[in-house]
Amino acid sequence: MSAPSRVSAATRPDPEAGQATYDLDRAHVFHSWSAQDKISPLPVAGGENATFWDFEGNEYLDFNSQMVNLNLGHQHPKLVQAIQEQAGKLATIAPSFANDTRSEAARLIAGVAPEGMNHVFFTNGGAEAVENAVRMARIHAGRDKVMAAYRSYHGATATAITLTGEPRRFNNRHTDGGVVHFQGPYTYQSPFWSENEEQESERALEHLERQIVLEGAHTIAAIIMEPVVGGMGVIVPPVGYLKGLKEICDKYGILFIADEVMVGFGRCGTWFTFENFDVTPDLITFAKGSNSGYVPLGGVVISDKIHDTFAEKPFPGGLTYSGHPLACAPVVATFEVFEEENILERVRDLGERVVRPRLEELREKHAIVGDVRGLGLFWAIELVKDKETREPLVPYNPSGDQMTPMNEFAAACKKAGLWPYIGMNRTHIAPPLTISEEDLLRGLDIIDEALGGIGGYAG
The missing domain is CATH 3.40.640.10 (Type I PLP-dependent aspartate aminotransferase-like (Major domain))
Structure with missing residues (x-):
């Protein structure tokens, strides 16, 4: 991935600064909900609206609004x-x-x-x-x-x-x-x-x-x-x-x-x-x-x-x-x-006109997709081993290797430039409410491709 054009001169790729940020984090920061020696947090250099980028210049669509809190996006003026x-x-x-x-x-x-x-x-x-x-x-x-x-x-x-x-x-x-x-x-x-x-x-x-x-x-x-x-x-x-x-x-x-x-x-x-x-x-x-x-x-x-x-x-x-x-x-x-910016109206419009029909297409296309559901710009894709039995792709409260298919899905999304939310056998779609329609569609296309990559896990 190339450096995003939105990156200012002050935040252009700087791998040395990224490594210094990472080293300091690992030396001194205690992270929530984590086994401290098993995580590798991404150093983030900046963000704008629905996108953030690292010190290498790789950019990611933020499809979870960080922790479903960044409703108006990164750095809203x-x-x-x-x-x-x-x-x-x-x-x-x-x-x-x-x-x-x-x-x-x-x-x-x-x-x-x-x-x-x-x-x-x-x-x-x-x-x-x-x-x-x-x-x-x-x-x-x-x-x-x-x-x-x-x-x-x-x-x-x-x-x-x-x-x-x-x-x-x-x-x-x-x-x-x-x-x-x-x-x-x-x-x-x-x-x-x-x-x-x-x-x-x-x-x-x-x-x-x-x-x-x-x-x-x-x-x-x-x-x-x-x-x-x-x-x-x-x-x-x-x-x-x-x-x-x-x-x-x-x-x-x-x-x-x-x-x-x-x-x-x-x-x-x-x-x-x-x-x-x-x-x-x-x-x-x-x-x-x-x-x-x-x-x-x-x-x-x-x-x-x-x-x-x-x-x-x-x-x-x-x-x-x-x-x-x-x-x-x-x-x-x-x-x-x-x-x-007519936020409420655009959220309802994007949810019903863009997200709902696109996710329903994914449900029909992929054997691994059992259910899609949501409102506005808050959706879930639930993954299953078998559509008939609705057996979850990974069990409730999974551990270790049980999360392999979901981890593979997440890795594919990140490689393509999207930061997903992963929760047990689901991926959630919760981008900033200010996301452009173009970026929303591009993110959904990345999810489509990543789902295809783990389709073999469906029975």
């Missing part, structure tokens, strides 16, 4: 300018003071939330947003238990990792004894032996209500769920499920927390993804896309009834950097960009 201007004006101020940038960010977020959700508590990221949303729910409800789905990820802090339903929770000490897991809907690999979406929705709701009763509804403060499951497979809930879940919550006086950390701020074509499913939560957690991760930020959007719980008594929580001005400035800029 409006976001960069907002941070620079805020740093020149007031770099930081404690959360106990009123700050114009923080207040405006909160106003804008509340403005796209449902009616009756007028207040925002800012955190440093998604996990802390979940921790504080659960704390609010428990105090408001006067109950302790919180229910979460098995196929979920809610963060790596104490309560958040206990709520998490996927394998990363296995080797963590579960410090929150009030967490209860349940089976959420997953039509393609149905845990309820359903034959269609209608059955899956009905049976999943029956399972949930039965478990609530057996647990003791009066002991359950909240149910937390990703409106579209993120890291565990871009699982879009069947029609009626989220609405039915909220009805069950209301029946038993249980709060519904929508975890929008990954899917919020346009990822699925609406400000918040739950808008696609005719449901209104009691609390909303957010982070990633709110400012594209340019500065760490998360938060909780709070319903008025929960806010009023703390009108006369203090909320027992806080953070030194809550609503940090340098983090809130790109939030304000994000709203400007969404309007100026």
